[in-house]
Amino acid sequence: MPVLVDTSDWINHFRRPNPDLVALLAAKEVVRHTVVVGELAVGNLADREDTLSELGDLPALAEVQPRYALGYIERHRLYGLGLSWGDAQLLAAADLSGIPIWTFDQRLQQQAQAMNVSWTP
Numbered sequence: 001m002p003v004l005v006d007t008s009d010w011i012n013h014f015r016r017p018n019p020d021l022v023a024l025l026a027a028k029e030v031v032r033h034t035v036v037v038g039e040l041a042v043g044n045l046a047d048r049e050d051t052l053s054e055l056g057d058l059p060a061l062a063e064v065q066p067r068y069a070l071g072y073i074e075r076h077r078l079y080g081l082g083l084s085w086g087d088a089q090l091l092a093a094a095d096l097s098g099i100p101i102w103t104f105d106q107r108l109q110q111q112a113q114a115m116n117v118s119w120t121p
Helices: 007-015 019-026 034-041 048-057 066-075 085-097 106-114
Strands: 003-005
Touching (some): 003 085, 034 048, 034 085, 066 085, 085 106
16 A cells, blocks of 8 residues: 655654665555655755655655645644644645555644544554
8 A cells, every 4th residue: 555654754764764664665655745855855865866866756646736725724624733734735635545644743643643544554
């Protein structure tokens, strides 16, 4: 089953390789989202060019249009929960595609669990 890996997981993995993420990558079960790649791109990455290239080679999760994301925020009452615009984009894309999110971000994880789009190893 494909999994959308959140920025927090990648950052932790880059600091200390996560065997669960290594296994998912080996099984070709990781999908990317431009929000995650963008958040990583504005940070300090070791082997920046290679890392961004490898992330770009992962299958892409379809993005939702901003108008859809705004409606999604309203429909699911995602406001006032400490989520970011990027979190809302990830939740909407995961929900629409049926592909779960793996995250170490507590607020995003809590909402993903409530919406049944959470994945844990």
